[in-house]
Amino acid sequence: MIWDIIAFALQAILAFVVSTALFDALHWVLHRWESSRFQLLRTFSSWHWVHHKFLGLDMQINPAYARANIWFHILPEYLTSILGTLIFLTIFPWPPIVVVVVIRTIMLGMTLKEEGLDYNHMSMARVGGQQGLLWVDNNYHAMHHVYPHNFFSSFTNIFDLIAGTSCQIKGRHFLVTGASGAFGSAMVEKLQKAGGIVETAKSGIDFAPGNYAAMREKLERADVLILAHGAKSEDAWNANYVTFTDLIDLFTDLGKARLAPPEVWALGSEVEFHGDMGMAELKDYSASKRAFALRARDYYRSDALLYRHVVPSSFTSPMGKGAMSAATAVSIALFFIRRGFKYVPVTLTGLAFLNYFRFRYFQKPAADELKPAE
Incomplete structure (x- = not known):
């Protein structure tokens, strides 16, 4: 009996997730049709843009635009999702499919009652900085209305995870530190190729x-701050901890009145x-990076x-030979960020995968993570 219930629930969830992803794919297509050479496809796209006039x-x-939004967005979304759900009648028994249809219809009724x-x-x-990864929350979906050519997922994030449409690059302003280094220079090149507007510091x-003081104007212009500078031995504490945290705090303060949250990509390390593994040459570097990771967890949790x-294993740079090129x-970093x-x-x-659990759950201040004695 219990296995029948589990199978029923899994079938219903799969039908819901896949049918949602089908609409999200249609959603992406409608945006692509905006610049189609065919008038009919541009017309379909313009109908969808009513939704973006309703929530600008x-x-x-x-x-x-409330009534037009119902006809041109809410009802097409419902019908597409229902069609995608009914397809599962070819492989699943009817009860879980009916449950999904009923749930979607109830959701439609509630949305119609509230006029969209x-x-x-x-x-x-x-818009807050805490945004879902697998399930779409209001902060995540709000990013689609701020950046309409990305963030297409509606309930589950399956489509954006597959398509790589969870981060706007084209047209956004990026400020990159450490741009003369291996990672920073490669980041600048790839962002510019993707249509980003890049400034360096x-x-x-x-x-x-x-x-x-000289950073304020650059930070005010930036949508995204990318911290790629650092040092492995000389003055590692200031390079890897003090300037990282000070710049993030200043950028966050300058961006607190913005509609979209200020965004920071900071370079960590395995x-x-x-740790330093008992190697004297890694002691200062390890202490500074671990101290920053402890602060970074607070940024990670902040709204x-x-x-x-960004936690890379060693890559080839002026600091030494690595397991991969900086490019x-x-x-790889942009693959995950997108x-x-x-x-x-x-x-x-x-190791970077294992470090996730330490970063999220097991960090604690320790003697070797405090500022080195002068």
Whole structure:
């Protein structure tokens, strides 16, 4: 009996998830048709854009489009999802399919009652930095209305995970530190190729510990701050901890009045997991990186910013030979970032995956993670 219930539930969940993904795929297609050379396809796309007039780029509801939104978005979404659900009658028994249809119909009724308003479609003064990965919450879906050519998933995030449409790059302003280094220079190149607008900042010239006056204008222009500078031995504490946390805190403060949360990608290291391993040359580097990881966990959990922690295994750079090129490391990082990952493992050793559990759950301050004595 218990196995029958489990099978029933799994069949219903699969039907719901797949039928949702089918509409999300149609949603993506409608946006692609915006620039089609065929007038009919552009017309279909324009019908969908009524939904973005109902809940605009400013995340404010326009009641004038409420009825049009029902006809051109809500009902097509419902019918597409129902069709996708009924397809499962060819492989599953009818009871779980009926349950999904009933649930979707109830959801439709509730949305119609509220004239198109629901948990994911309401006015917002500010989009929060805490956004779902597998399941779509209101902050995640709000990003689609701020950046309409990404974030297509509606209930489950299957489509965006497959398509890599969980991060807007084209047209956004990126500020990259450490752009003369291997990782930073490769990141600048790939972002520019993807249509990003990239500005750079150099440690010791644009900023220094306790001196960030020259960074304010650059930070105010940036949508995304990418911290790729650092040091392995000389002044590792200031390079890997002090300037990282100071820049993130300043960027977050400057962006607290923005509609979309300020976004930060910060370069961590697998040394967070294995420490200095008794090697004197890694002691300062390990202490600074582990101390930053402890602060980074707070950023990761904060709603004030969207924080991504990038943890690579060694890559080839002026610091030494690595297991992969910096360009490969950046490509892997962007693969995960485009899919909405906030913890970004870039690894051939697998240690970055294991470090996820330490980063999220097992970090605690220790003597070797405090500022080294002067």
